[in-house]
Amino acid sequence: MSPQAAAAVFTSRALAALGEVCDLAPLPVLDDLSTVRAKEVLADVEVLVTGWGCPRLDADVLAAAPRLKAVVHAAGSVRGHVTDACWERGLAVSSAAAANALPVAEYTLAMILLHGKHVLERARDFARTRARDNWLLTTQDVGNYRRTVGILSASLIGRRVIELLRPFDFDVLLHDPYVTPAQAAELGVEWVELAELFTRSDLLSVHTPLLPATRGLVDRTLLGAMRPGAALLNTSRGAVIDQDALTDVVRAGRIRAVLDVTDPDVLPADHPLWDCPNALITPHLAGSQGSEWERLADTAVDEVARWAAGDGFAHPVRRERLAFLA
Incomplete structure (x- = not known):
């Protein structure tokens, strides 16, 4: 996600909570998945937590992430970054759209x-x-x-x-x-x-x-x-x-x-x-803003915890439903 999105949504409390349910890659967040550092991080990643500003997860990105199994989006629509390559890979995808x-x-x-x-x-x-x-x-x-x-x-x-x-x-x-x-x-x-x-x-x-x-x-x-x-x-x-x-x-x-x-x-x-x-x-303010971003982070943390425990996502995104989703 973009550094601005990360700073807004993932406060120190949220990052600490995320760190309790997974081994969290060191900061800063990735906003360009083509860099040397990004490829080093992606090599070991099993779950990507994404947000506003996430680059497209295309075939080249997935090739650099051989262990990747799931994407947890701490925002609404996944159309901007979850590509056909993700579905063909069989990745599990979650979204905080409900939050x-x-x-x-x-x-x-x-x-x-x-x-x-x-x-x-x-x-x-x-x-x-x-x-x-x-x-x-x-x-x-x-x-x-x-x-x-x-x-x-x-x-x-x-x-x-x-x-x-x-x-x-x-x-x-x-x-x-x-x-x-x-x-x-x-x-x-x-x-x-x-x-x-x-x-x-x-x-x-x-x-x-x-x-x-x-x-x-x-x-x-x-x-x-x-x-x-x-x-x-x-x-x-x-x-x-x-x-x-x-x-x-x-x-x-x-x-x-x-x-x-x-x-x-x-x-x-x-x-x-x-x-x-x-x-x-009004300036597109109805969606999550300010304190409401904390709900998005909490949803993402809960989804990572469920996935790690083998319970599956509470808010999965299904490929066959994409034609009806924003």
Whole structure:
């Protein structure tokens, strides 16, 4: 992983814990697997603990690591570094995607509740007027009672959001082509077709991984079918949504948007969404940050300990599931 990622995720406590379950190669971390030192380390490695900034584990890297049997990723997606050569070698692969899903789901819940109360707009108006409105004149579109929340994709994050919504008085809809209506009912939600998800939701939260089949999935037609005043929340990847179409409907004031991701990941400085009063753009902060990195490290340590004990991974990544994973 990159030195910056290592310093953020693997504190001295985490490194000590890792050292208790394996013989840890001396620091510094490897961020270039083609160097002389890297090849010396790789010659004896049985498990690679990886993170953000890990180089691709291609055939040349694997040739320098004849004893390598497993990869434990202390972050989410393994697409950037686990190559076909790893699967052909039969390496066991683990990911901390489940751990990284937790803060994203928490961010999503917070934004659902805040947007239901129209907190951002009302706080801005309060700062401008310095006077409270008559709260008894609050319109019926404000509030979180019996609102309809749509979840696009029962991913790790989507499922956790569904769990977090259970204590509240929401009607929750789900669209996921790989989930049946019966399975959705077991999750406590109503399965609907994609178009119906957009027409019925007061707030729609996107949790679809970015895959060839999902690029631009949320198109102009779906966005145009949303209820006036509805909110769209995206914590997945910006390219899942048609950015131009989203910009048009938000600028027209038809819907509100909470975007932790955009396409491109940082919008140009003159992009019109920056100045839209009904859009909130956050800097891709929903995933693990700060104290939450400790959870990623703890997950990686636990996985190494399980592998060393012969118990297998608690969070394995299967090659046959890659087509459905971020």
